Ligand SMILES: Nc1ncnc2c1ncn2[C@@H]1O[C@H](COP(=O)(O)OP(=O)(O)OP(=O)(O)O)[C@@H](O)[C@H]1O
C-alpha cells in the first residue's frame with residue numbers, strides 16, 4: 220500500500236519502511252534507495268500541486284451520506300448548477316468511482332481533454348460558470364465497470380484535485396459514493412477545509428445510516444453546513460394532495476438531535492429523474508417548481524452560513 224494512503228488515516232499509524240541497501244556504506248548512512256527517493260519526490264510534487272489547486276478555490280462543499288440512492292448526486296448536481304446560475308465560478312467533482320452518475324446528470328458524454336503540454340486534465344465546461352470532472356469521462360466504454368482497490372482510488376481522487384486545471388473557483392462541489400470508505404476519507408484527508416452537506420431521506424432506515432455519516436464527520440473533524448432531507452413529499456399532479464412517500468420530518472428531527480443545521484426539505488419530483496437522465500439539472504434550467512423553490516431555500520441557507 221503506498222504511503223500516501225496511510226498518512227493521516229484515523230486508527231492507522233505510519234508503518235516503518237523497509238529499505239534494501241546496495242552496500243554496507245549506504246546502509247550505515249541510512250540513505251534512501253533511489254526508487255524510494257523518487258516516489259517520495261513524486262508524492263511531494265503531488266502534495267504541492269494539490270495545495271496550489273486548493274489555494275485557488277474559495278469554498279469546498281462535500282456532499283455525502285451513509286445511505287445509497289438518497290439523492291447525493293442529484294443534490295450535488297443541482298447545488299453546483301444553482302451556484303453557477305447565481306454567477307459563482309463552480310466546479311463539480313465526482314469521486315464515486317464505482318457508480319459515477321455526475322457525467323450522465325450533467326450531459327457530459329465526451330472523454331476529458333488534457334492541456335496542450337499534456338500535464339493537466341481539463342474539466343468539461345457545462346455552462347458559463349460550471350465545470351465538471353467525473354471518472355466516467357475517463358472511460359472509453361460507458362458501461363465498463365471499474366475494479367479498483369483503495370490505493371488506486373486514493374490516487375485517482377488526488378489526481379482529480381491536483382492534476383485538474385480547475386483554475387480560480389468560488390466553489391468546488393464534491394459528490395461522494397455512499398458510506399464512509401476510501402473515497403470520503405481521501406477527500407477529507409486532502410481537502411480538510413471542505414464543509415459537509417449530508418443528504419438523507421426521511422425514513423428511519425436511511426436516518427440510521429445517516430447517523431453513521433454524522434459520526435464519520437465528527438471523527439474525521441469534517442465541519443458540516445448541515446443536513447438536507449430529500450424526497451420528502453410527493454404532490455399528486457391529479458388531486459394536489461401531498462403524499463409522504465418516505466414519511467416526513469425525520470431529517471429535521473435527526474438534525475436537531477445531532478446538533479446539525481437543518482438546511483431544508485426537498486420534495487419528490489419525477490422531473491428530477493427526467494432531468495437527471497437527460498443531463499440538465501432542474502436548477503440549471505431555472506424553472507419555477509416546488510422542487511426548485513425548496514432547493515433555492517437550501518442554497519440560500521448555505522450561502523448565508525458562508526456569509527456571501
Ligand atoms: N427529489 C427527488 N425527486 C425525485 N427523484 C429523485 C429526487 N432526488 C433524487 N431522485 C432520483 O433518485 C435516484 C437516485 O438519486 P441519486 O443518484 O442522486 O442518489 P445517490 O445518493 O447519489 O445514489 P448513489 O448512492 O448510488 O450514489 C435518481 O434516479 C434520481 O433522479
Ligand SMILES: [Mg+2]
Pocket residue numbers: 291292293315318320394395396
Ligand atoms: Mg451518487
